[in-house]
Amino acid sequence: MSTGPVSTGPVGDDRGTPRTLFEKVWERHVVHRAPGEPDLLFIDLHLVHEVTSPQAFDGLRLAGRRVRHPELTVATADHNVPTTDIDQPVADPISARQLEVLSKNCAEFGIACFPMGHPNQGIVHVIGPELGLSLPGMTIVCGDSHTSTHGALGALAFGIGTSEVEHVLATQTLPQRRPAAMAVEVEGELPLGVSAKDIVLAVIGRIGTGGGAGHVIEYRGSAIRSLSMEGRMTICNMSIEAGARAGMVAPDDVTFAYLEGRPHAPKGAAFERALDDWRTLPTDEGAVFDTTVRLDAATLRPHVTWGTNPAQVAPIDGSVPSPDQFADPAAREAVARALAYMGLQPGTPIREVPVDTVFIGSCTNSRIEDLRAAAAVLEGRRVRPGLRALVVPGSRRVRQQAEAEGLDRVFKAAGFEWREPGCSMCLAMNPDKLQPGERCASTSNRNFEGRQGRGGRTHLVSPAVAAATAVAGHFAAPEDL
Amino acid sequence: MEPVTVVSGRAVPLDRSDVDTDQIIPSDWLKRVERTGFGRGLFSEWRDDPGFVLNRPEHQGATILVAGPNFGIGSSREHAVWALMDYGFRAVVSPRFADIFRTNCTKQGLVPVEVDPELGRALLRAVQEDPGLEVTIDVVRLTIEAPAAGLAGRFPLDEFTQQRLLHGWDDVGLTLRHEPAIEAYERSLPDWLPRVAPNPS
Numbered sequence: 001m002s003t004g005p006v007s008t009g010p011v012g013d014d015r016g017t018p019r020t021l022f023e024k025v026w027e028r029h030v031v032h033r034a035p036g037e038p039d040l041l042f043i044d045l046h047l048v049h050e051v052t053s054p055q056a057f058d059g060l061r062l063a064g065r066r067v068r069h070p071e072l073t074v075a076t077a078d079h080n081v082p083t084t085d086i087d088q089p090v091a092d093p094i095s096a097r098q099l100e101v102l103s104k105n106c107a108e109f110g111i112a113c114f115p116m117g118h119p120n121q122g123i124v125h126v127i128g129p130e131l132g133l134s135l136p137g138m139t140i141v142c143g144d145s146h147t148s149t150h151g152a153l154g155a156l157a158f159g160i161g162t163s164e165v166e167h168v169l170a171t172q173t174l175p176q177r178r179p180a181a182m183a184v185e186v187e188g189e190l191p192l193g194v195s196a197k198d199i200v201l202a203v204i205g206r207i208g209t210g211g212g213a214g215h216v217i218e219y220r221g222s223a224i225r226s227l228s229m230e231g232r233m234t235i236c237n238m239s240i241e242a243g244a245r246a247g248m249v250a251p252d253d254v255t256f257a258y259l260e261g262r263p264h265a266p267k268g269a270a271f272e273r274a275l276d277d278w279r280t281l282p283t284d285e286g287a288v289f290d291t292t293v294r295l296d297a298a299t300l301r302p303h304v305t306w307g308t309n310p311a312q313v314a315p316i317d318g319s320v321p322s323p324d325q326f327a328d329p330a331a332r333e334a335v336a337r338a339l340a341y342m343g344l345q346p347g348t349p350i351r352e353v354p355v356d357t358v359f360i361g362s363c364t365n366s367r368i369e370d371l372r373a374a375a376a377v378l379e380g381r382r383v384r385p386g387l388r389a390l391v392v393p394g395s396r397r398v399r400q401q402a403e404a405e406g407l408d409r410v411f412k413a414a415g416f417e418w419r420e421p422g423c424s425m426c427l428a429m430n431p432d433k434l435q436p437g438e439r440c441a442s443t444s445n446r447n448f449e450g451r452q453g454r455g456g457r458t459h460l461v462s463p464a465v466a467a468a469t470a471v472a473g474h475f476a477a478p479e480d481l
Numbered sequence: 482m483e484p485v486t487v488v489s490g491r492a493v494p495l496d497r498s499d500v501d502t503d504q505i506i507p508s509d510w511l512k513r514v515e516r517t518g519f520g521r522g523l524f525s526e527w528r529d530d531p532g533f534v535l536n537r538p539e540h541q542g543a544t545i546l547v548a549g550p551n552f553g554i555g556s557s558r559e560h561a562v563w564a565l566m567d568y569g570f571r572a573v574v575s576p577r578f579a580d581i582f583r584t585n586c587t588k589q590g591l592v593p594v595e596v597d598p599e600l601g602r603a604l605l606r607a608v609q610e611d612p613g614l615e616v617t618i619d620v621v622r623l624t625i626e627a628p629a630a631g632l633a634g635r636f637p638l639d640e641f642t643q644q645r646l647l648h649g650w651d652d653v654g655l656t657l658r659h660e661p662a663i664e665a666y667e668r669s670l671p672d673w674l675p676r677v678a679p680n681p682s
């Protein structure tokens with residue numbers, strides 16, 4: 001096979017034509033390009049967690065390879081960690097082994113690692129931005145589909161499989177075909193009580209679980225620009241739920257203010273130099289997207305999923321749909337199957353569906369602002385008796401900040417359990433699980449069958465709706481209380 | 482990865498859309514640190530139902546999985562591909578695959594056969610009616626055929642990936658041919674890029 005021309009540095013710096021943010025970040029990372037081959041991209045930051053990495057490290061050992069850039073690689077323990085009694089040994093021996101293997105692999109290959117109890121530990125997609133590791137214009141990968149989160153900072157960030165994890169460890173590059181560019185434009189002002197989570201649920205409801213396949217989405221428009229970094233992360237996080245490779249938001253003053261002073265963000269003159277560079281990243285006037293989707297922010301309402309994929313979603317004022325409303329026979333069957341699994345009757349108003357459990361957490365909604373939004377609803381109120389409610393902060397730093405602000409006291413006074421950081425009930429690899437048939441209002445990102453525990457029924461909502469639902473005992477918006 | 486040229490055999494009709502990787506291999510199974518033994522976990526929650534299509538005697542020993550659109554959505558877990566292959570599948574047919582799943586397939590030699598939706602439906606029906614139907618997927622010609630049902634079609638695969646599958650090439654080895662380009666690129670890294678020291682030992 002021909003190797004094609006070998007480039008001698010960054011290529012494709014074509015300043016003449018208007019380009020999108022995504023194109024700019026892509027082009028500046030092309031290490032090698034040849035006709036008929038995928039581009040070889042340089043990876044600036046490789047994030048690692050315990051679940052998708054052990055087999056990759058094994059592969060390296062088998063081939064006698066080293067990690068090419070351990071200093072561009074950072075690991076954290078998040079999926080398996082218990083969220084109570086973390087000073088005790090991990091009870092599940094298989095989880096314990098996986099966590100131990102991560103620490104051992106990192107020690108062997110010289111990689112920074114944040115195990116359970118470490119001050120920097122947390123969900124991989126929470127700690128990257130909060131430590132200033134994820135910066136505008138970077139390429140970021142992780143063996144985890146929600147790596148799209150980091151795109152909120154103007155990075156090109158996407159999830160990869162374990163073979164690709166091994167490839168990045170060994171070469172710090174990845175062969176990739178360039179995806180198409182999609183614009184999701186959200187203009188207008190969000191109504192009170194409607195959050196970033198509701199925007200992204202509405203987008204997924206509109207374009208479906210495969211609507212973004214083969215695309216990188218850039219979220220644009222006044223409603224996106226007015227969001228905090230946390231809100232932008234929530235939106236980019238769920239890009240994968242629409243099938244997109246990645247989600248991005250152009251870096252602006254909100255981004256720069258968020259980053260300044262973070263532990264790994266550049267300091268002083270280096271920060272100024274970085275800013276000069278980052279300001280060149282936003283999409284040029286006149287740049288062309290392959291697909292554009294438009295949403296009017298003013299018409300949005302809080303959203304609640306009723307089915308078993310994130311596109312099966314409705315405004316909270318709506319009802320559970322009937323399979324008959326769907327023309328396509330395959331869709332009809334999928335809806336009928338989802339309703340059977342979820343134990344829901346067509347036509348039931350969403351607000352009348354009672355819940356057993358409320359989970360506030362996950363890389364979608366476990367940042368400080370999410371906890372503030374939920375606490376604001378819970379202040380002076382109590383969780384409905386008999387309902388189980390937990391808050392799992394996204395990281396140790398988020399947990400500490402929340403405690404400094406007194407949010408933990410608000411949650412505990414309301415009857416929530418205040419937990420240690422990790423993925424927890426988002427995917428139920430640790431002891432936090434739903435029982436079969438239990439119904440949960442969850443701020444996470446996936447309502448797949450069994451995702452939160454075998455037979456569990458998951459409804460995706462925003463932190464404010466989760467909090468209001470915990471008080472009401474059935475789906476509710478804060479305005480209902 | 483083992484080279485793969487032709488996959489030929491019986492198929493299992495999984496008539497569902499949006500099959501996510503949490504269904505293919507539930508998270509309980511992700512705690513393992515090995516790459517083998519995931520076949521028992523394949524669709525494990527659905528397999529508790531004796532009527533589930535994978536449990537039917539007429540589909541034992543099948544090597545091809547035929548499913549609805551949006552197959553492999555959700556988590557990036559390559560364990561989904563390991564489970565499908567460990568169970569015995571060598572190809573998956575769907576009108577649309579999730580991107581990460583599709584890439585994971587091609588890293589392991591599981592052939593992702595993306596067919597147009599009509600052929601996908603026709604194939605599902607044909608296999609439901611005749612579980613013994615012989616289906617052949619040819620990675621050289623990029624064709625899928627079930628002559629006994631009168632079905633035939635093509636599927637896309639870029640030349641680079643096709644050659645990798647046909648030869649069973651190791652991706653890392655292919656990339657390291659470009660070592661000089663990587664080294665040159667590394668000399669141009671911006672000074673503000675975060676560099677993190679390992680934990681003190």
Ligand code: SF4
Nearest residue numbers: 146362363423426427
């Ligand atoms: S919080 Fe959930 S979605 Fe996010 S990384 Fe953890 S398991 Fe994955």
